[in-house]
Amino acid sequence: MDLRARLALALRREREGAGLSVSELARRAGVSKATVSQLESGSGNPSVETLWAIGDALGVPFSTLVDDRAPAARLIRLGDHAGVPSAASPYLATLLSAAAPGTRRDIYLIQAEPGEPRRSLPHRSGTTEHMVLVSGEAVVGPDDAPELLHPGDYLSYAGDAPHIFEARSPGTSAVLVSELR
Structure with missing residues (x-):
């Protein structure tokens, strides 16, 4: 699963789990409602700053939003993983x-x-x-x-x-x- 799809799933899961609307999450993170909506639809292209702000607003680490939850053995070659x-x-x-x-x-x-x-x-x-x-x-x-x-x-x-x-x-x-x- 690519980064955008993982982010979309994780963001919706964490936002709904926190009982927040898209508007409230956007307000708390200091980003636009459109940005949160785009990220949840898998069409956004976020910056590090945006993801940190959203993670902080949700009370979760940055990694919760982007991790692919890979199996125990994991090799990441330089250039093969999107940052x-x-x-x-x-x-x-x-x-x-x-x-x-x-x-x-x-x-x-x-x-x-x-x-x-x-x-x-x-x-x-x-x-x-x-x-x-x-x-x-x-x-x-x-x-x-x-x-x-x-x-x-x-x-x-x-x-x-x-x-x-x-x-x-x-x-x-x-x-x-x-x-x-």
Whole structure:
């Protein structure tokens, strides 16, 4: 099942499970009613920011909306899996592993190019992000104290505060683990 179809099913399931109308979800997420309707019909093309806002409004992690609930053994080859682009910066987030029931962590592959930084609003309270830079160079972390990372560097920071990811060289990639305590 492709990303749009998975998103449509998950979004409707979570919205109805929360007892929210399309209008109320749109209001809470700060997006248009048309955007929510298009996503539920499988015709929308959302940005990372839109999906984070909708997930936060529903009280569910981003991964709940895009995970394909694959079997235990799972291989994802670079380029074979559709990611979700940012609307504001050259940044692509690909969910590699969603949190299993009873756990609270998701794993993403981040691919970014130099340009406008990816600025994230605070996620749910208690969120910590763990970043390992794989290639390139990037400024990452809390808005008020980001760090310059090189390949192999690891950084842990509060995801429930404003934070940034800014690629400083072409072909920058990282593995991001988001956990909620």
